[in-house]
Amino acid sequence: MSVLALPIPLEARSIRDLETELLSLAAHITAALCQFLKVLAEFDDRNGWAGPGIRSCAHWLSWRAGMSLRTATDHLRVAHALPRLPRITEAFAAGRISYSKVRALTRVTGTDTAALTRIAAAIAAGDPDLRHLTVADPETAEQVLLNLALSGTASHVETVVAAVRRQPHPTRRHRGPAGRVLALGRRRVAGPAGPVHSRRRCRPDRRDRGTDDAPRRDHP
Numbered sequence: 001m002s003v004l005a006l007p008i009p010l011e012a013r014s015i016r017d018l019e020t021e022l023l024s025l026a027a028h029i030t031a032a033l034c035q036f037l038k039v040l041a042e043f044d045d046r047n048g049w050a051g052p053g054i055r056s057c058a059h060w061l062s063w064r065a066g067m068s069l070r071t072a073t074d075h076l077r078v079a080h081a082l083p084r085l086p087r088i089t090e091a092f093a094a095g096r097i098s099y100s101k102v103r104a105l106t107r108v109t110g111t112d113t114a115a116l117t118r119i120a121a122a123i124a125a126g127d128p129d130l131r132h133l134t135v136a137d138p139e140t141a142e143q144v145l146l147n148l149a150l151s152g153t154a155s156h157v158e159t160v161v162a163a164v165r166r167q168p169h170p171t172r173r174h175r176g177p178a179g180r181v182l183a184l185g186r187r188r189v190a191g192p193a194g195p196v197h198s199r200r201r202c203r204p205d206r207r208d209r210g211t212d213d214a215p216r217r218d219h220p
Contacts, residue, residue, distance in 0.1 A: 027095030034093040037079040044076060074103060081106035087139075087146050097146070100154035104161045105145050113138045119164050120144040 010018070040057075043049065049060035061072035078099070082089045088105060091097045108119050120141030124130040127147075135141050149157055 026098075030095040030098055031093055033099050034082075034089065037075060037082060040075060041079040041082065044079070078103050078106050081109055085109060085142055085145075087142050088149070091146060091150070097149040098154055101149040101157045104154070104157045105149060108161050108165060109142075109145070113141075117141045122164050123148055123160060 040061075044057045049057040051060075054060050054063070057076055058069055058072040061067045061075065062069050065072070067075070082092070082102075085106070088097070088102060092099070092102050109116055116138060117135055117140075121135040121144075124133050124135050124144050127144075130144060130147065133140065133144070135144060148160060152160070
């Protein structure tokens, strides 16, 4: 006859044990969110949200999933960016990089591959480990962004992304803010750390101008 072990109360567990479980749960939550975003992109592409009183997919998320419109809009923007970023998506799905980091990175990826390459080159120029790298294609550019996410905190990734977006000449080496911010951040890091068209598809990169409320008509 087998005996079931009783769960150990949280207050009786060691700090190391709690830390291990927290990190494991965080990775699982991140992986689940990645899958959520993949499903969301497909749902939006197929207009699964369309119905009486529903103005957009962001509005549907606000109503049915309890998100603010801003959060829903960010989720949609990231969801539609993932197919263009296979390496980043793979790390996201494995729980290796957080949603916060992916959200920051997708602010500079867009659909302009030339701009993405210039931005990644600016980031690589400020990284001693990547300074030798020639960033000439979207695949290499994505790898640079992934390295940034894997080596820095979410706050650091946000700061670097903001810096390169403000930089007038992204390919200028060591003169713009991106290089200085990246170098500073690396010293502080300890370890890894279209408009609405006829189909009424939600445009995730534009703020929903509606209010954070329920649909105007009741329906199942």
